[in-house]
Amino acid sequence: MTMIPFLFAPWRPAVSYFGSLRTIARTAVLAISFAIPIAAPAKAAEQYFPLQSYRVGPYAAGGTGFFGGFIDYLNLVNIRDGGVNGVKLTWDECETQYEVERGVECYERQKSHPAIAAWNPLSVGIAYAMIDRIAQDKTPLITINHGRTDSTDGRVFPYVFPLLLNPYSETSGIINYIAGKEGGLDKLRGKKIVVLYHGSPYGKETIPIYELLAQKYGFTVSQIEVPHPGNEQQAQWLTIRREKPDFVVLRGWGVMNPVALKTAQKTGFPVDHIVGNVWSNSEEDVIPAGSAAKGYVAITTQASGAEYPVLQEIIKTVYGAGKGNLDDKKRIGSVYHNLGIVNGILNVEAIRIAQEKFGHRTLTGDEVRWGFEHLRLDEVRVAALGAKGLFHSINVTWDNHEGDGRVTFQQWDGAKWKVVSDWISPDWALLRPIIEKSAAAYAAEHGITPRTAADAETASR
Amino acid sequence: MLDFDYSFLAEVLVGGLLSGVMYSLVAIGFVLIYKTSGVLNFAQGAMLLFAALTFVSLVERGAPFALALLITFAIMVALGMAIERVVLRPLVNKPPITLFMATLGLSYVIEGAAQLAWGTQVHGLDLGIDDTPFEVAGILISKFDLFAAAVAATMVAFLTAFFRYTRIGLAFRAVADDQFAAFAVGLKLPRIWATVWAAAGAVALVAGLLWGARLGVQFSLSLVVLKALPVLVLGGFDSILGAIVAGLLIGATEKLAEVYIGPFFGGGIESWFAYLVALAFLLVRPAGLFGQKIVERA
Structure with missing residues (x-):
């Protein structure tokens, strides 16, 4: 005996339920009956993304x-492979408008859904507001390319994953790129760099790291x-001038x-x-x-463009079936679209890896966390996933939740981005002690006892 | 003081004045509505976004520049008249706060409608005016800023002539002076309000195109109202001349403050400094520089 899942989940698009009068009548009948426990066929295994x-x-x-x-990639896995080892990927969208309070409201609505794999809000503010909550729920929170830098330390933040790039690594990657342009790190001495930052916690996060790197390499910042x-920005750019x-x-x-570019x-x-x-x-x-x-140059963790095999498969399989998520097809292969696809790959591969340990079934959030902590995709595996050149590799461990992502630099030619550098490694060895210090302070402030490797190996079911 | 760089000071001052012109363009839309109906139209920013988004979407769909401008102008006039008819006329004689809240709600409706109709993508807008600088006595001046200043000057001249020399303009002034007296002598208030809302729609189009060319046509365009509010407080809510003078003052003051005072506070002060100036001014002269001083009998 099972209950039919509640029908009127408020975040679901109402349009699909209320197409015609007949649909309304049918819905009404179902609504009357939804509180009555009835026999229902066993549901196919699913893994859910809020x-x-x-x-x-x-x-x-x-x-x-x-x-x-992200949705395009999940659709690709469902259509092409029938899910991950037979486990169908499902999702619901809840509109946040990028506002923290709405994001938290969405969390409260969606958290009761069974089989949550991971949260992916793509918002620093919403992610910050969820850190304590998801730690209690034991469900991973993915902050690809953003989020708290010290959440890289998995000993203190077991469920937070700033995958591929945290703000400190980004800073180091940018300085390494500039050094490359100047002929080496030693050539930075005496140079002058201005950092123009957004007046927000996000913008201010890297201030101490630029100061640190300026001291280390002898440039002024x-x-x-x-x-x-x-x-x-007239005043700021006149100051720069x-x-x-x-x-x-x-x-x-x-x-x-x-x-900024215009000014x-x-x-x-x-x-x-x-x-x-x-x-x-x-x-x-x-x-x-x-x-x-x-001529403007910017850092990225994933290349743009639609020439990669995984993109071609999405175009053929997902958009070919009329299930593509972008209304404007010209945006396929754009920076944000490709970031969503890479994020999809990382989420799906974490599930796949966890399934190999825990079984080909619906996993708990804690089991998916284990999967993320063993997310090792080398260049060979990345190529097998059809993403060679789209992103480099990732190597997440129980205590390194960023995963040593490499960065590259792209230049805007007036119509599209062109990659203009190799894959560059940030100076992780330099940054790690700073991250650990910050994480230790957070742990002390919040009364958290850092995990051990043995703690991380177990996952609750 | 020997080391003080006066040419840099002049550059900051000129840049600030030209930025201020852009603020004035937005403020004029507020003034038009407030002058004749006493409503602080918070939806002016959303109207600006709607105008720019409509124009750029038409151009991207293949409409020639002039045709897109004409169609957008017609849409903005229709929108202005529709707002007056559907939202504000039923609220006549309601307290000012009710009318203000109505325009606040309206701004969300227009923003939502704009995104629903034209999508959420960010667009570039090229008006064919270069934003490259040229040098005058060591000071860089942007061609685009000069163009914006010329547009603002033309608009002010046109509106001044309109209010002073045309029949309907005089009717506007009569309504602005005393709505009840204007009604008593036979002026048709609803028609005048509809016309002024249509004019505000047209002003939103001009400001939307200039700001859109500077920022790109995107949702953030509606936030430029935040730049206009201190201008309105300083210049007076019902004076077009006040909007221009206060725009220049606010633009220059905030840039000078950012460059010379900002470093003592860690920078990033210009957005609130403009409000600080407006607030200080409000305490001394509540009606603003050129605003009408209302004397009421007890």
Whole structure:
């Protein structure tokens, strides 16, 4: 005897239920009966993703791309493979508009759904608000390319995974790239770098690391804040013009990015000496800037473009079946879409790895956490997944939740991004003690006893 | 003080003044509505977004520039009139806070409708005016900023002439002075309000295109109202000249503050500094620089 799952989950799109009067009548009959326990056929095994997406509001362009790519990949696995070892992937979307309170509201609504694999809110604010909650639920929280840097330390943050790139690694990667342009790390001595950052906790997160790297390599750094949302930057760029830096690092978000590029042009700063961070690297950041963005370089963990086999499969299998998630097909292969696809690959592979240990069945959140902590995709495996060149590799362990992701740099040619560097490694050895110190402080503040490797090997069912 | 860089000071000042012109463009839309109906139209930013998004979407669908402009103009006029007819006319004689809340709600409806109709993608907007700088006495000046200043000057000249020399303009002024007296002498208030809302729609189109060319056409366009609010407080809610002068003052003050005072506070002060100036001014002169001082008998 099972209960029919509640029918009117408020986050489900109502359109699909209420197509016609007949549907309404049928729905009404079902609604009357839904509280009555009845015999139902055994449900196929499923693994569920609660998606706190944002498809309207100021950041909808990023949200539609990322969640579109994520859903496209989940659909590919379902259509092509019938799920992960027969376990169907399911999901629901709940609109957050990128607002923290709505994100938490979505969490409260969606958390009661059985078989949750992992949370993927793609929002620093929402992720921060969920850290304590998901630790209690024992369900992974994925913050690909963003989130708390110290959550890299899996001893203190067992359920948080800033996969591929945390903010400190991004900083190191950018400095290593600039060093490469100048002829080596020793050539940074005496150079001047300005960091133009978004006036928010996200923007300020890397301030101490730029200071640290400036001391280590002998360059001077000047960090200038742009107040949110960043739609006016005349004063900041005039200050930059006066300082005459060798490079400007753009640590922006949303409208701040095109305005920075346009104001740089207006104040005569060369665009090819501006290096964007990972949230300043999308088409949405450069297209509004028009010709001012031509030559701009930005860091990324995943290449853009649709030439990769996994993208081709998605186009053929998912979009061919009319199940593609992007309304505008021209966005297939864009930065956010590809980030969503890579995020899909990492989530699905974590489930697959965990299934090999715990069985080909629906897993608990804690079992999926174990899967993430053994997410080792070398270049061979990445190629087998059809993603060679799309991203490099990942090597997550129980205490390193970032997974040593490599970065590359892309340059906007006025129409598309072109990769202009090899895959670059951040200076993990330098950053790790700082991360551990910060995580230890968090643990002390919150009364957390750090896990051991043995603790991490067990997973509750 | 020997080392003080005066040419840099001049550059910051000129840049601030030109930025201020862009704020004034948004503020004028508020003034038009407030002047004639006493409503602080919080939906002006959403109207600006709607105008720019409609225009750029039409252009991207193959409409020639002039045709897209004409169609968008017609849509904005229709939108302005529809707002007056459907939302505000039924609320006539209600307290100002009710009308303000209605426009606040309206801003969300328009933002949602704009995204529903035209999608959520970010668009570039090229008006054919280069945003590259040229140098005058060591100071860089943007061609686009000068173009925006010229547009603002033309708009102010046009509106001033309209209010002073046309029959309907005089009717606007009569309504602005005293709605009840204007009604008593036979002026048709609903028609005047509809016309002024249509005019505000047209102003939103101009401001939307200029801001859209600067920021890209995206949701954040609706946030430019936040730049206009201190301008309105400083200049007075019912003075077009006030909107221009206050825009220049706010633009210059916030840029100078950011560059010269900002470093003492860790930077990023310009957004709240503009409000600080407006607030301080409010305490001294509540009606703003050019706002009408209302004297009421007890």
